[in-house]
Amino acid sequence: MYRLYYWPGLQGRGELVRLTLEQAGATYEDVARKPEAEGGGARAIMRLMKETAGVAPFAPPILEHDGLVLAQTAAILDYLGPRVGLAPESEGDRHHALQLQLTLADVWSEAHDTHHPTTNALTYEEQREAALARSKAFREARLPKFFGYFERAAAARPGPYVFGNAVSYVDLSLFQMVRGVEYAFPKAAARVLAGTPALAGLAARVEVLPNVAAYLASPRRLPFNEKGIFRRYPELDDP
Amino acid sequence: MYRLYYWPGLQGRGELVRLTLEQAGATYEDVARKPEAEGGGARAIMRLMKETAGVAPFAPPILEHDGLVLAQTAAILDYLGPRVGLAPESEGDRHHALQLQLTLADVWSEAHDTHHPTTNALTYEEQREAALARSKAFREARLPKFFGYFERAAAARPGPYVFGNAVSYVDLSLFQMVRGVEYAFPKAAARVLAGTPALAGLAARVEVLPNVAAYLASPRRLPFNEKGIFRRYPELDDP
Numbered sequence: 001m002y003r004l005y006y007w008p009g010l011q012g013r014g015e016l017v018r019l020t021l022e023q024a025g026a027t028y029e030d031v032a033r034k035p036e037a038e039g040g041g042a043r044a045i046m047r048l049m050k051e052t053a054g055v056a057p058f059a060p061p062i063l064e065h066d067g068l069v070l071a072q073t074a075a076i077l078d079y080l081g082p083r084v085g086l087a088p089e090s091e092g093d094r095h096h097a098l099q100l101q102l103t104l105a106d107v108w109s110e111a112h113d114t115h116h117p118t119t120n121a122l123t124y125e126e127q128r129e130a131a132l133a134r135s136k137a138f139r140e141a142r143l144p145k146f147f148g149y150f151e152r153a154a155a156a157r158p159g160p161y162v163f164g165n166a167v168s169y170v171d172l173s174l175f176q177m178v179r180g181v182e183y184a185f186p187k188a189a190a191r192v193l194a195g196t197p198a199l200a201g202l203a204a205r206v207e208v209l210p211n212v213a214a215y216l217a218s219p220r221r222l223p224f225n226e227k228g229i230f231r232r233y234p235e236l237d238d239p
Numbered sequence: 240m241y242r243l244y245y246w247p248g249l250q251g252r253g254e255l256v257r258l259t260l261e262q263a264g265a266t267y268e269d270v271a272r273k274p275e276a277e278g279g280g281a282r283a284i285m286r287l288m289k290e291t292a293g294v295a296p297f298a299p300p301i302l303e304h305d306g307l308v309l310a311q312t313a314a315i316l317d318y319l320g321p322r323v324g325l326a327p328e329s330e331g332d333r334h335h336a337l338q339l340q341l342t343l344a345d346v347w348s349e350a351h352d353t354h355h356p357t358t359n360a361l362t363y364e365e366q367r368e369a370a371l372a373r374s375k376a377f378r379e380a381r382l383p384k385f386f387g388y389f390e391r392a393a394a395a396r397p398g399p400y401v402f403g404n405a406v407s408y409v410d411l412s413l414f415q416m417v418r419g420v421e422y423a424f425p426k427a428a429a430r431v432l433a434g435t436p437a438l439a440g441l442a443a444r445v446e447v448l449p450n451v452a453a454y455l456a457s458p459r460r461l462p463f464n465e466k467g468i469f470r471r472y473p474e475l476d477d478p
Contacts, residue, residue, distance in 0.1 A: 054395045055335035058342045058388050068331050072341035074313075079334050092307050095318050096294040102311035103297045105341075109348060117356055117369070119376035130356070130369050137358035149297050156293045 002028035002080075003064040005045045010228040011176075013073045013108060014061040019172040020077060022215035024084035030220070032060075073108075074101040077169045086172070088163035100153060100162070100170045107146050107177055111184065112229045114138045114236055124226075124233065135236035139188040143181065144195075150174060151196035160205050167209065174199065175206035180230035187238035241267035241319075242303040244284045249467040250415075252312045252347055253300040258411040259316060261454035263323030269459070271299075312347075313340040316408045325411070327402035339392060339401070339409045346385050346416055350423060351468045353377050353475055363465075363472065374475035378427040382420065383434075389413060390435035399444050406448065413438065414445035419469035426477035 002021060006014025021028045034040025048069065049057050057071030063080065070076055078098050081087030087094055117134040118127040154174070159165040162174070178199065182189040193200045206212055215221055224230055241260060245253025260267045273279025287308065288296050296310030302319065309315055317337050320326030327336055356373040357366045393413070398404040401413070417438065421428040432439045445451055454460055463469055 055332075055339060055392055055401075056388075056395075057338075058345075068334065070334050070338060072338045075334060075338040075341055078317075078337065093294075095307065095309050095314060098317065099296075099309060099311045099314040100294060102314055102341075102344075106297075106348075109345075113352070118372045119380065121376065121380060127372075130372070133357045133366075133369070137360065141358065141360060149295075153294055156295075162294075 001065075002026055003031050004028055005031050005048055005062040005064070006060045007042060007045070008032045008040070009222070009225075011180075011222050011224060011230075012061075012228050013105075015176055015222075016073050016104075016169070016173045017061050017063060017076055017080070018220070019176060019212065019215070020080055020084065020086055020169045022220070023167065023172055023209060023211045024086055025211055026084050074098060074105055077101055077173075081169045086167065086169045088166070088168050093163050097163070097168055097170050100150075101173060103146070103149065104170070104173045104177060107181075108229050110138055110142055111180065114184070115231050115233060124231070128235075131233075131236060135185075139185060139238060143185070143188055143192050147181075147192045147196045147199060150177075151199045154196075154202045155198035161202065167206065171202060171206050172212070175203045175212075178203035179207075180224065183224040184230040184232050185237045186232075191238065240304075241265055242270050243267055244270050244287055244301040244303070245299045246281060246284070247271045247279070248461070249464060250419075250461050250469075251300075251467050252344075254415055254461075255312050255343075255408070255412045256300050256302060256315055256319070257459070258415060258451065258454070259319055259323065259325055259408045261459070262406065262411055262448060262450045263325055264450055265323050313337060313344050316340055316412075320408045325406065325408045327405070327407050332402050336402070336407055336409050339389075340412060342385070342388065343409070343412045343416060346420075347468050349377055349381055350419065353423070354470050354472060363470070367474075370472075370475060374424075378424060378477060382424070382427055382431050386420075386431045386435045386438060389416075390438045393435075393441045394437035400441065406445065410441060410445050411451070414442045414451075417442035418446075419463065422463040423469040423471050424476045425471075430477060 004014060004017050006012060031044050032040055032042055036043055045060050048062060052069045061073055061076060062069060062071045063076045070079055088097055114135040115124045115131050117130040124131060153162055157164050161167050161171045243253065243256055245251060270283050271279055271281060275282055284299050287301060291308045300312055300315060301308060301310045302315045309318055326333055353374040354363045354370050356369040363370060392401055396403050400406050400410045
C-alpha cells in the first residue's frame with residue numbers, strides 16, 4: 001500500500017506520482033483528498049512533515065511506503081518506478097530516466113514562475129507585469145528549447161516510448177508536460193508542437209494506455225485549474 | 240577515470256561534482272578547463288552534447304564515465320556517490336540523500352533567479368528592478384525556510400554529518416550552499432546562519448576535511464564571481 005500526500009484541489013507535481021501509480025495499477029491512498037474527519041486534508045500533509053523523524057520532507061508530494069517517507073517528485077519516481085514496473089531495465093537507462101525527470105522538473109518550476117515570477121506571497125495579479133515578461137521569455141526561448149530536447153529523447157530509440165518498447169514514468173511525465181503546456185499556453189504549445197511530432201505522438205500514445213485512459217476519465221483526475229502549476233491566463237500566451 | 244564537463248570560469252552547479260570528486264580523491268579530468276587546443280573549452284561541452292547518442296544532456300554539468308554520459312547535478316551525484324564512497328550506506332538513506340540534493344538544487348535555481356528573474360537573454364542590469372523584488376522575497380521568505388529545513392536535517396542524527404559519522408555528497412553540497420549564500424548575500428546569510436548553528440557547524444567541518452581543504456587552496460578551485468550562480472550585487476542583499 002502506497003500513501004501519496006499532495007495538496008488537495010490541484011494536479012501540481014503530485015500528478016506525476018498519481019499517473020505512475022495509476023498506470024501501474026498500484027494500490028494507493030491519496031491521503032489529503034480524503035475528508036479531514038477521516039484523517040485527510042492539507043492538515044494530514046502538515047502533520048506528516050512535522051512529525052517525520054530524521055530527513056523530513058521540504059514540501060509535497062510525499063510518498064509513504066514501507067516505513068519510508070520520501071519527498072521530491074523525481075526522488076519518488078526513482079524509488080517507485082522500479083517497484084511498479086515503470087522504470088527502464090538497465091542501470092544506465094535508470095540513471096538517464098532520472099536525468100530526464102530532473103529536466104522535466106525544471107519545466108514545472110519554470111512554468112510555475114511564468115505566473116509567479118517574484119514570490120508566492122503575492123497573487124498573480126500583484127506580479128502581473130513581471131509575469132508578462134517572464135512568460136514571453138518562457139514561450140520564446142525556454143519552451144522551444146525544452147520541447148526540442150524532449151523531441152530528440154522521444155525519437156532517439158526505436159519503439160513507442162523513450163526507452164523503447166516499455167512505458168516508463170518518464171513517458172507519463174512527458175504526457176503530463178505536453179497537456180499542461182497546452183492548457184496554460186494553447187497558442188504557444190500548438191506552435192511548438194508542430195515541430196515536435198515525436199513528442200506529440202508519445203503524449204497521444206500515453207493518453208490511450210488503458211489504465212491512464214481509465215484514470216483520466218475518473219473523478220480521481222482533477223482538472224487543470226488556476227491553483228496548479230500550469231495555469232491559463234490568456235495574456236501570458238502568444239499574442 | 241571520470242570526465243567532468245562544465246562551463247570554464249565559474250563554479251556553478253559543476254562545483255558540487257568537483258567537490259565530490261576531490262573529497263573522494265578520484266582521478267578525474269575537468270575537460271572544459273583545458274585549452275581548446277587540447278580538446279578543452281566550452282566547445283568540448285557543445286561537442287559532447289551534440290554527439291551523444293540516445294538520451295543526451297540538456298545542459299552541463301555532465302559526467303562521462305565507463306561509456307555513460309550523464310547530466311543533471313543530482314543524477315550525477317546519485318551515480319557518483321556510491322562509487323566513490325560518498326553516499327550513505329543504507330538504501331533508505333540513499334533515497335533521502337537524493338531528496339535532500341533535489342531541495343539543494345532548488346536553492347541553486349532560486350539563487351540564480353535572484354539576479355536573473357526574467358531571462359538569461361538579458362544582463363542583470365537589464366532586469367535589475369525585477370531582481371530587486373525577487374531578491375527581497377528570497378532573503379525574507381525562501382532563505383530562512385531553506386536554511387531552517389537544512390538545519391533540521393543537519394541536527395537530525397547523532398554524528399558530525401547529515402547521515403551520521405560518514406561524510407556524503409549532501410554534506411559537501413551543504414557546505415557549498417552556505418559559502419555561496421554568504422558570498423552573494425553576506426548580510427542576509429549572517430542573519431539567517433545565527434539561527435542555524437548545526438548547519439553552520441556542518442559547513443565548517445566540511446571545509447577542513449583534508450581533501451576539501453587541499454582542493455580549496457589549489458588553483459583547481461575557482462573563486463566565486465559574477466559569472467556563477469551565487470553573485471554579489473550589494474543592492475540585492477539585506478539593506
